[in-house]
Each structure stands twice: as structure tokens, then as C-alpha cells.
Amino acid sequence: MSFVSKVLRSKPVIWTLIVLPGLWPAWPLFVTMDDTARTDPLKFILLHFGLMGCLLLVSVLSLTPLRVLAPKWDVALALNRHRRLIGVAAFAYALLHFSVQVLYQYDGTLAGTLDQLGRELQKPFQLTGLVALVILLVLAITSLHALVRRLGGRTWKRIHRLAYVAAALVAYHQVSAHKVFPIQVLWIFGPLVVLELARMWKSRTKVSEIGPDDTKSL
Amino acid sequence: MLIRSPKDWELPESAATPERDYLLRPRSSEPSFPRRDFLKAFGYGAAGFAAAALLPRRLAATTAGFPTRINPAYRDPALEPTAYEQITSYNNFYEFGTDKADPKVRANRGWQTEPWTVEIGGLIRNPLKLDANDLVSKMGGCEQRVYRFRCVEAWSMVIPWDGFPLAKLVKLADPKPEAKFVTFTTVHDPRNIPGQRSGILDWPYVEGLRLDEANHELAFIATGIYGRPIPNQNGAPLRLVVPWKYGFKCGKSLVKIDFVARQPRNTWQIMAPDEYGFYANVNPNVDHPRWSQASERVIGAGGLFGGRQRTLMFNGYEKQVAGLYQGMDLKRNY
Numbered sequence: 387m388s389f390v391s392k393v394l395r396s397k398p399v400i401w402t403l404i405v406l407p408g409l410w411p412a413w414p415l416f417v418t419m420d421d422t423a424r425t426d427p428l429k430f431i432l433l434h435f436g437l438m439g440c441l442l443l444v445s446v447l448s449l450t451p452l453r454v455l456a457p458k459w460d461v462a463l464a465l466n467r468h469r470r471l472i473g474v475a476a477f478a479y480a481l482l483h484f485s486v487q488v489l490y491q492y493d494g495t496l497a498g499t500l501d502q503l504g505r506e507l508q509k510p511f512q513l514t515g516l517v518a519l520v521i522l523l524v525l526a527i528t529s530l531h532a533l534v535r536r537l538g539g540r541t542w543k544r545i546h547r548l549a550y551v552a553a554a555l556v557a558y559h560q561v562s563a564h565k566v567f568p569i570q571v572l573w574i575f576g577p578l579v580v581l582e583l584a585r586m587w588k589s590r591t592k593v594s595e596i597g598p599d600d601t602k603s604l
Numbered sequence: 605m606l607i608r609s610p611k612d613w614e615l616p617e618s619a620a621t622p623e624r625d626y627l628l629r630p631r632s633s634e635p636s637f638p639r640r641d642f643l644k645a646f647g648y649g650a651a652g653f654a655a656a657a658l659l660p661r662r663l664a665a666t667t668a669g670f671p672t673r674i675n676p677a678y679r680d681p682a683l684e685p686t687a688y689e690q691i692t693s694y695n696n697f698y699e700f701g702t703d704k705a706d707p708k709v710r711a712n713r714g715w716q717t718e719p720w721t722v723e724i725g726g727l728i729r730n731p732l733k734l735d736a737n738d739l740v741s742k743m744g745g746c747e748q749r750v751y752r753f754r755c756v757e758a759w760s761m762v763i764p765w766d767g768f769p770l771a772k773l774v775k776l777a778d779p780k781p782e783a784k785f786v787t788f789t790t791v792h793d794p795r796n797i798p799g800q801r802s803g804i805l806d807w808p809y810v811e812g813l814r815l816d817e818a819n820h821e822l823a824f825i826a827t828g829i830y831g832r833p834i835p836n837q838n839g840a841p842l843r844l845v846v847p848w849k850y851g852f853k854c855g856k857s858l859v860k861i862d863f864v865a866r867q868p869r870n871t872w873q874i875m876a877p878d879e880y881g882f883y884a885n886v887n888p889n890v891d892h893p894r895w896s897q898a899s900e901r902v903i904g905a906g907g908l909f910g911g912r913q914r915t916l917m918f919n920g921y922e923k924q925v926a927g928l929y930q931g932m933d934l935k936r937n938y
């Protein structure tokens with residue numbers, strides 16, 4: 387086993403990798419006192435948490451195809467041990483992101499804030515975010531050990547396919563958050579799409595390899 | 605003689621913002637003189653600039669050598685100007701990047717805004733091509749007005765602009781009767797402007813106004829902020845300011861002002877016609893398809909959590925400008 391995979395097997399290491407980047411806004415806001423970040427600090431934090439949630443969601447979805455494509459690569463195997471933790475972290479960041487958005491809409495009164503939030507959530511831009519958040523919530527709850535056992539592997543797997551729907555919604559959501567097409571969407575979601583296509587291609591060639599053998603044995 | 609009747613938004617000077625916000629402004633009793641003469645006193649060229657650098661701060665910090673004078677008619681004491689640092693660090697100037705932090709860095713990496721030539725042409729009797737400083741002298745120097753600024757992204761600032769009324773420029777140009785609209789073109793120089801080497805927008809950036817909008821007394825050409833020369837990231841050296849419209853109407857770093865007969869298409873309208881229109885008047889009742897325009901975040905207000913306030917019709921200038929749009933369906937003409 388390589389050194390890298392040994393390190394990546396450790397839970398504290400993954401926890402650190404998940405939590406530390408979330409604290410990043412403290413640097414420009416309180417250490418370097420960056421004027422741009424401090425001009426609208428809440429927006430800065432809002433965008434950062436959204437980006438973290440989105441990166442973790444894409445990461446967790448990449449792990450399965452990575453394992454299928456490289457079944458002997460110890461790094462992929464090590465990371466696959468943490469799928470649940472990474473998935474739940476994606477939800478946690480999305481929830482933080484949403485909470486900051488509620489604060490962002492705060493206008494001094496509860497009624498006004500809810501009214502403003504209600505208006506915003508009707509737009510496809512934020513509605514897609516909300517649906518994605520609800521999906522992640524469902525996935526986080528159904529990841530509890532007891533529930534996984536109750537549901538059974540098959541049902542659990544079917545429910546967890548919703549993660550792909552969430553990823554597609556988040557991609558739309560992120561594009562809508564910008565006035566011109568944000569190029570980073572391509573390098574965030576591009577690799578996942580490539581991995582998934584490769585996995586599909588691999589399983590298809592496998593099927594066709596098995597195919598002729600099956601007919602022979604008939 | 606014309607007797608000037610005070611407008612209802614005009615206020616006595618005694619009601620003005622405390623001086624701490626205007627430490628950099630020269631005394632209004634000082635004579636206004638253009639920068640060229642100003643430098644001549646110290647000799648032209650490098651020596652002149654060196655001398656200028658040694659001047660007392662109060663004097664050097666004028667709008668490119670044009671002492672500014674506060675116009676009390678445009679000083680609403682209820683408006684607290686946003687901090688200079690925030691106005692000049694949080695910019696949408698896609699020519700220098702799409703991140704709000706980009707322009708402050710990239711627009712100050714050798715991009716030259718001095719000297720600057722601007723062309724005034726089209727359906728006018730007095731076509732001109734002249735130096736920006738000469739234009740300011742022709743306009744009679746600078747005055748300062750405090751305006752609300754509302755971005756289409758639902759945030760707002762309050763900005764003390766220095767400059768001159770656009771109507772003066774229109775008068776100088778002397779439009780022919782066929783001229784019905786005015787277009788404002790931003791500089792196009794992909795060599796020195798990194799964002800223009802990518803195709804995110806249809807360069808150069810173009811904005812437009814109806815002639816009567818351009819002639820409205822609130823329409824303004826800014827050459828400074830807080831009595832200092834307008835920084836590159838805010839659109840040096842000449843920037844359009846139309847306070848009752850969304851910020852993107854305020855074309856920056858203008859090189860060309862054209863008088864035309866037909867309604868032009870502005871850059872954002874070309875990019876996404878269902879989201880951005882020609883008029884772009886601030887209107888809390890007409891949402892952007894992706895977000896609500898009913899309220900806005902007030903930059904710099906209320907600490908970390910900031911402040912949110914209801915957006916005002918025509919950004920609070922309804923009394924002054926509503927007449928321009930009488931009988932128009934503002935939901936269709938967004």
C-alpha cells in the first residue's frame with residue numbers, strides 16, 4: 387500500500403480536508419482584510435459555501451466510477467471508504483450556504499425576510515438549489531446506519547441515484563448565479579461527466595464480451 | 605433673467621454630510637482652473653508631475669486637476685456615502701475580469717487612461733475629437749453630486765461623483781433634429797485590456813440613452829469620486845452616470861459618444877434580451893428573471909450582516925424622471 391493511500395484511509399485526514407477549506411473566508415475577512423471580500427462579506431461567505439457543497443458533491447459522485455475504472459488503484463479504494471462522510475459533508479455545506487442566504491435576505495424584520503426569500507425561491511435559479519438541497523437532505527438521512535439496514539441495499543441504491551439529479555440541478559444553479567457563463571462549471575462538472583461516460587463505456591464493452599459466451603453456453 | 609426655483613430634493617448647504625467624508629475636497633472658494641494650466645505653473649512633463657506630487661494633499665486630490673465644488677442641490681443628507689475603499693474595490697468591469705476583485709488589480713497594471721481622446725459625433729452640428737481634460741474645461745470644470753447607485757444584481761451604494769451634467773455635452777454637440785438617441789462606447793483595446801481578449805461579451809461595450817434622457821438634469825458624466833480622479837477600475841477618465849437606471853447603463857472609460865436616429869442595442873441587451881432591456885430603469889415591481897428586484901443589499905451598512913432596504917421606484921428619483929416614461933408599459937420596456 388502506498389503512503390498516499392495510507393494517509394487517505396485515515397478519517398481525521400478526510401475530516402481536515404473537508405473542514406479546513408470551509409474556514410477559508412476567515413483569511414481575507416479577518417487576516418488580510420481584503421477590501422473586496424469585506425465590501426459584502428456575507429455574499430463572499432455565501433458563494434464560498436455554495437462552491438464547497440458543489441465540489442464535495444462532485445467529488446463523492448466521482449468516487450464510484452473511479453473505483454470501477456481503476457479497481458486496483460489503492461488511492462481510489464482508500465477514498466471510497468469515505469463516501470458517506472463526503473456525501474454528508476456536501477449536504478452540510480449546502481445547508482450552511484442556504485442558511486447564509488436566509489441571513490443575506492434579512493431586512494430587519496422576519497416578515498420582510500420571509501417575503502423576500504419566498505420571492506427568490508420562486509425563480510428557477512434558486513428553486514433548483516432548493517430541490518437539490520432537499521435531495522441532499524434525504525440522502526443524508528437515509529445514510530444513517532439503521533436506516534440503510536431498514537431500507538435494504540436495493541432501495542437505498544435507487545434512492546441514492548437522486549444524487550445525480552442533485553448534481554445536474556446544482557450545475558444549472560451555479561450557471562444561473564452568474565451574469566455570463568462561469569467557465570469553472572466546466573472544470574468542476576466536466577471530469578465527472580468524463581468519468582461517468584468512461585464507466586458506462588467500460589460496462590458496455592464488458593457486457594458485449596460476455597454476450598457471445600452466453601450464447602455459446604445455450 | 606431666469607429665476608431658478610429650488611427643486612424639492614434640494615437642500616440647504618447646512619444640511620450637508622459632515623466634513624469627515626469630504627476631507628479631500630478643496631474649498632469651494634478656490635478658483636477652478638484646468639489641469640494643463642495648473643501644471644504649467646510648475647513646468648510641463650516629468651518635472652510638473654513631480655511638483656504635483658509634492659503639492660499639499662488637499663490640492664493634489666482634485667479631479668485630475670479640476671477642483672470640484674459640491675453642488676448642494678444634489679446632497680440629500682439622508683444618503684450616507686459608501687466608503688471610498690468599497691466603491692473602488694467592488695467593481696463590475698468585465699473588461700478586466702468577471703470577479704468583483706479583478707478590476708482593481710488588472711485595470712492598474714499599465715493600462716493608460718491619460719492622455720485620453722474622446723470623439724463626439726453622429727447627427728450633430730459640432731463634431732469633435734478632443735482630449736478628455738479639454739472636454740472638462742469646455743464643460744466649465746467639475747461639480748460634486750451624491751447619487752444613489754443600484755446594481756442590477758440587487759446591491760446598492762451611495763456615491764459622491766465629480767463631473768459635469770451630460771446636458772452640457774449635448775448642448776456643445778448641438779444635435780440635429782434627426783438625432784433621437786445617444787450611444788456611449790467604451791474603449792476597445794484587447795492588447796491592454798485582458799478581458800477583451802475573451803469573448804464573454806460583445807466588445808466594445810455599448811450603452812444608449814434616449815436624447816431626452818441624456819438631456820435630463822440628473823444625467824451626468826463622472827470624472828472623479830470623492831473629489832479624487834476616478835480610478836481606472838471605476839471607468840477612468842469619463843464615465844456615464846444615470847442614477848435612476850441600473851448600474852450597467854453607466855458606460856465606463858468612454859471613447860465615443862454618438863448621436864443617432866434609431867434606438868441602439870446595448871451590450872447586455874444583445875447578450876440576453878429577455879433579461880436586460882434598453883431602458884433598465886430601476887423598478888422594484890419588475891423582477892429580473894433570475895432574482896427579485898424588490899429590495900437591495902446596502903453595501904457597507906450595518907456591519908457584517910449588512911443591511912437590506914426596499915428598492916425605490918426609479919431608484920428614488922421618481923419625481924424627477926417619471927415624466928420621461930409617461931404612458932409607457934414599464935413591464936415591457938424593462
Ligand code: HEM
Nearest residue numbers: 433436437439440480484487512515516518519556560563
Ligand atoms: C434553497 C437552496 C439554495 C439557495 C436559496 C441558494 C442560493 C444561492 C445564491 C443566491 C447564489 C448566488 C449568489 C450571487 O452570486 O448572487 C448561489 C450560488 C451558488 N450555489 Fe446555491 N443556493 C441553494 C442551494 C445550493 C446547493 C444545494 C448547492 C450545492 C450543493 C449550491 C451551490 C451553489 C454554487 C456552486 C453557487 C455558485 C458559486 C460560485 O460559482 O461562485 N446551492 N446559491
